[in-house]
Amino acid sequence: MQQSPSPRPHRPSSATPNSLAGFNDTDFLGKVLPASGQWHPVPDVSDRAFWNAVDSSTREAILRRAEEFRAREWPVLTARGWRDFVETGNRTRYEDRYFARRRRTVASALAACLTDDPGWHDDVLDGVWLMLEETTWCVPAHDFSAREQGPRLPDPDRPFLDLFAAETGALLAWTLHVLGARLDERSPLVGRRIVEEVRRRILVPQRTDDTWSWFGRSGPVNNWNPWINSNVLTCSLLLDKDRDDLVTTVSRVLEGLDVFVSGYPDDGGCDEGQMYWWRAGASLSECLEQLYDATGGALDGYAVPKVHEIARYPHRVHIADDWYVNVGDGPARTEAADTVEPHVLYRFGRRVGDDEAAAHARYMRGDGAVTLPRLSLGRSLFALADRDWSEAAPSPAPLVAQAWWPQTQLLTARETGGRAEGLFVSVKGGHNGESHNHNDVGTVLVAVDGHPALVDAGVAQYTRQHFGPRRYEIWTMRSDYHNVPNVDGHEQLPGSEFRARDVTADLGPERIDVRLDLAGAYPKDAGLVHWWRRVRFERGEPAHVRWHDEWELDHEPNSITLHLITSAEPALGGETEGSGSTGTIRVPTPGRALRIAYDASAFPSPVVERIDLDDRRLSGVWGPALWRIALSPDRPGRRGEWTLDLRAEPGA
Incomplete structure (x- = not known):
């Protein structure tokens, strides 16, 4: 032996x-x-x-x-x-x-x-x-x-x-x-x-x-x-x-x-x-x-x-x-x-x-x-x-506190190293010419207590289309089905030239800060000068993620939509605080839920769409369905910004 x-x-x-x-x-x-x-x-x-x-x-x-x-x-x-x-x-x-x-x-x-x-x-x-x-x-x-x-x-x-x-x-x-x-x-x-x-x-x-x-x-x-x-x-x-x-x-x-x-x-x-x-x-x-x-x-x-x-x-x-x-x-x-x-x-x-x-x-x-x-x-x-x-004796999973791949441009970080409990966040930069690529530059994933809440669908059972000229007609490959924006109907395009720009990551014991410009992942017709995405993970009490998008276009847009894919049916809500109001999206997981809060005046009419999964590979991962949330400002400007606050809260 x-x-x-x-x-x-x-x-x-x-x-x-x-x-x-x-x-x-x-x-x-x-x-x-x-x-x-x-x-x-x-x-x-x-x-x-x-x-x-x-x-x-x-x-x-x-x-x-x-x-x-x-x-x-x-x-x-x-x-x-x-x-x-x-x-x-x-x-x-x-x-x-x-x-x-x-x-x-x-x-x-x-x-x-x-x-x-x-x-x-x-x-x-x-x-x-x-x-x-x-x-x-x-x-x-x-x-x-x-x-x-x-x-x-x-x-x-x-x-x-x-x-x-x-x-x-x-x-x-x-x-x-x-x-x-x-x-x-x-x-x-x-x-x-x-x-x-x-x-x-x-x-x-x-x-x-x-x-x-x-x-x-x-x-x-x-x-x-x-x-x-x-x-x-x-x-x-x-x-x-x-x-x-x-x-x-x-x-x-x-x-x-x-x-x-x-x-x-x-x-x-x-x-x-x-x-x-x-x-x-x-x-x-x-x-x-x-x-x-x-x-x-x-x-x-x-x-x-x-x-x-x-x-x-x-x-x-x-x-x-x-x-x-x-x-x-x-x-x-x-x-x-x-x-x-x-x-x-x-x-x-x-x-x-x-x-x-x-x-x-x-x-x-x-x-x-x-x-x-x-x-x-x-x-x-x-x-x-x-x-x-x-x-070899049984071993617990290492569950590392954080990792950053500077060339691949991928971040993973959890609330407490060695523990599944708490928030887990991932941010991806990279480009859209990667092997087995999806158009996903800038996507953010979040899990609560070890269970994904804000997710990437993955891939269905392979067919000829997956490796042919119509690959990016498949919904799981498109940026509209990842946690990134659509600008005036424009999605990200495939190819290594469509990539994140000016990517930085600052990893510390109390705070993780990742910043990247998504503009390079979109076609010129989208008119993006910059789309800065900053994801800041605070490990304080309570731990939370501050997700801030700020953009500049070369024209006045007709529409901007942020899509979010969730593993469970989200509940929409809101609350009034002083002169402002806060919209909330609550994504349940087997334990606690992920609560996403935003300025309700920025996204007055969120739309939730159920995506039925009739493919055995997708349903084997997620069950019968995923959900897509569309957040769109009524009057998007040439310059603008929004902020999302993500944290765990008690389950039902």
């Missing part, structure tokens, strides 16, 4: 390369990479002492999940299902079946290792054979070669190396690694086919094709780069027989990863959102771990500056429970079914010596199993093989 790495200071020595490119020397790689068949990072099925020692709660959870899958018929993938995406844009009808095959195979492989029962070995064989017989391991939405001449079917002679082709290759490689002897007992052909199909569909394309957009030679990259590279590394380290092939693969992986890390902001912020971090930063750490482990520590990419900051992102955008600050397509609530494997973060935190990152990972696991079957067999195997992770 492996031990997790001991914490160590993040102090790369002067002899350590300051980038991954510094390790990319074929002579060096030829000396430090293992010989074929010599990398054994996890125990195989024959190590009964290891598999019989897996704790009972983890064993029961894995076997229960595997039995649930085995009770169903294996899903069938059809040509009609493939064409469904091309013809209708729907992704889920084909992908639900595609992923169900792989989830069942992962669960059955873990059950087979735990029990060494022939019935589970046979089930693994069925899953493996079904995948080997698939014409493509790519999903329809990603196989662009299949659409070059209209709605074609995939060509087996033109394998497309996407995220899930790479995932499938790694799944088969891990299955052969831990269950190869049992598959050989059924037919030696199975192992030979795995090696050949992975070579043909994954390894040869990675070594010979320079045109993959995710590789990094043609422009910026996102989570596809480390996600695919982590799986390609697995395939090569476990299956490649020729040393030159292994060296070539690792060299190209390092080239691609260097592009990814070099393009990452120095602050470690993930502009794709916290859920995508699990396939961006987390997949990077998997690459680094495999390279470190396979070379006996000679290739230590963890020592590269910036890597430590990447590990710190998840716990610093954590609100409470399974709620997180969400930007772009990242949802506000953890989707634990497939993507999130807390052990990956735990190991990452230990490698870079960050106790808070490791503690957050242990918090995420809770009282549950060491791992559960998800889409990645490798992630589960590494979790099971890590004795330190298996024996």
